[in-house]
Amino acid sequence: MQHQLTVDKALAEYFERHLPGLKRPKERMSQLTRTLDKLMDRPVA
Numbered sequence: 001m002q003h004q005l006t007v008d009k010a011l012a013e014y015f016e017r018h019l020p021g022l023k024r025p026k027e028r029m030s031q032l033t034r035t036l037d038k039l040m041d042r043p044v045a
Contacts, residue, residue, distance in 0.1 A: 012029060 011032065
């Protein structure tokens with residue numbers, strides 16, 4: 001589980017740097033998670 005926390009932290013820091021206008025990290029991360037889940041559901045070609 002520690003690895004997952006590290007990944008989430010890295011993603012959060014990435015978005016802080018590249019999308020500084022987004023102010024609500026929880027909302028942003030849940031949106032990101034949903035997007036990633038959709039991508040993961042697709043079979044890899």
